Amino acid sequence: MKTLLNKQSQITEQALAAIAHMPTKSLPVLISDDFMQGLTDADFMRIAVLLAQKSYDEGGCPIGAVIVDNSSKQIVGKGHNTLVQDNHPYNHGETSAIGDAGRIDFSKTTLYTSLSPCVVCATLLYMRGLSRVVVGDITNACGTETLLREKGVQVDILQDQQGIALYAHFRSEKPEQDLEDWQGLSAVKNKINL
Amino acid sequence: MKTLLNKQSQITEQALAAIAHMPTKSLPVLISDDFMQGLTDADFMRIAVLLAQKSYDEGGCPIGAVIVDNSSKQIVGKGHNTLVQDNHPYNHGETSAIGDAGRIDFSKTTLYTSLSPCVVCATLLYMRGLSRVVVGDITNACGTETLLREKGVQVDILQDQQGIALYAHFRSEKPEQDLEDWQGLSAVKNKINL
Numbered sequence: 001m002k003t004l005l006n007k008q009s010q011i012t013e014q015a016l017a018a019i020a021h022m023p024t025k026s027l028p029v030l031i032s033d034d035f036m037q038g039l040t041d042a043d044f045m046r047i048a049v050l051l052a053q054k055s056y057d058e059g060g061c062p063i064g065a066v067i068v069d070n071s072s073k074q075i076v077g078k079g080h081n082t083l084v085q086d087n088h089p090y091n092h093g094e095t096s097a098i099g100d101a102g103r104i105d106f107s108k109t110t111l112y113t114s115l116s117p118c119v120v121c122a123t124l125l126y127m128r129g130l131s132r133v134v135v136g137d138i139t140n141a142c143g144t145e146t147l148l149r150e151k152g153v154q155v156d157i158l159q160d161q162q163g164i165a166l167y168a169h170f171r172s173e174k175p176e177q178d179l180e181d182w183q184g185l186s187a188v189k190n191k192i193n194l
Numbered sequence: 195m196k197t198l199l200n201k202q203s204q205i206t207e208q209a210l211a212a213i214a215h216m217p218t219k220s221l222p223v224l225i226s227d228d229f230m231q232g233l234t235d236a237d238f239m240r241i242a243v244l245l246a247q248k249s250y251d252e253g254g255c256p257i258g259a260v261i262v263d264n265s266s267k268q269i270v271g272k273g274h275n276t277l278v279q280d281n282h283p284y285n286h287g288e289t290s291a292i293g294d295a296g297r298i299d300f301s302k303t304t305l306y307t308s309l310s311p312c313v314v315c316a317t318l319l320y321m322r323g324l325s326r327v328v329v330g331d332i333t334n335a336c337g338t339e340t341l342l343r344e345k346g347v348q349v350d351i352l353q354d355q356q357g358i359a360l361y362a363h364f365r366s367e368k369p370e371q372d373l374e375d376w377q378g379l380s381a382v383k384n385k386i387n388l
Contacts, residue, residue: 129380186323
């Protein structure tokens with residue numbers, strides 16, 4: 001079967017959005033190996049941000065993540081925050097992508113996240129042995145990059161301006177949802193009671 | 195409707211197992227409020243261990259957790275590790291119970307866990323503002339109690355001998371599954387390659 005995207009295909013925003021939305025297990029059927037090999041760090045970060053956009057469009061928190069096999073460049077897991085969509089107090093972009101990947105050896109993978117990880121996710125990332133984490137936004141949040149590096153994870157910063165603008169817009173629009181996602185509903189109630 | 199368990203009912207192992215297995219949202223329909231009010235810390239810990247037993251019987255890691263509202267004594271969330279059952283590299287007892295509870299204010303709740311939390315879960319527990327954590331096993335794992343106390347969480351140790359024996363049996367039976375659950379598949383592969 002001819003794949004939807006192959007070596008001759010242009011790497012367009014539409015192609016990356018299709019990858020963001022398609023089920024992970026369907027990607028090897030629909031996208032050729034050499035198309036995936038042609039994707040850069042910036043392209044994978046775009047996919048993470050397009051997952052963040054998907055979450056925002058569903059009324060959720062705009063944070064997405066993609067996990068890529070270091071040699072094949074296949075996407076082995078991806079996802080976005082589901083606080084609103086699954087009524088889940090802790091399913092961040094990173095945990096969503098890790099859950100999607102399943103029981104694999106993460107030491108040969110790179111995780112691209114549209115936003116700097118929270119301390120829970122950063123701890124999970126080094127404990128699951130990821131070799132590299134690429135962060136798309138250290139403007140709206142930052143700090144756990146130090147922890148990750150101390151634990152031997154390679155961390156690269158690759159600011160995605162669209163992702164940064166999207167998160168800043170979300171935070172100004174829904175500050176309580178943003179706070180709940182980081183610190184839980186008790187933090188929101190404490191703030192209201194101040 | 196007369197409830198399955200009410201004030202006159204004995205608090206038996208069978209009654210606690212029924213609570214462990216029934217869906218959380220069904221509990222207020224099937225169990226009277228005054229039956230729940232009569233349960234002690236040791237009873238809630240038994241429910242957490244019976245959830246661990248359920249997971250073990252399914253081929254999974256025997257770790258369970260229960261979240262209880264401090265005043266009503268209603269169970270607001272419960273669950274067990276699903277590494278095997280959901281092919282999930284990180285859904286521990288605590289995250290499973292937190293996911294089951296949904297977007298609630300955790301500052302008025304107590305979490306009972308059959309095993310001392312890993313550092314990822316301990317971080318999540320203080321970040322979600324739980325008021326109290328009761329740990330049923332500091333024999334097979336320990337250490338994060340200090341972190342939780344430093345962050346203002348009340349920690350009580352209530353060793354459950356059946357839970358401790360169950361986890362020790364699991365660890366000796368499936369040491370690689372135990373290691374994967376704590377540190378990921380990369381740690382298992384590194385150990386094999388030593």
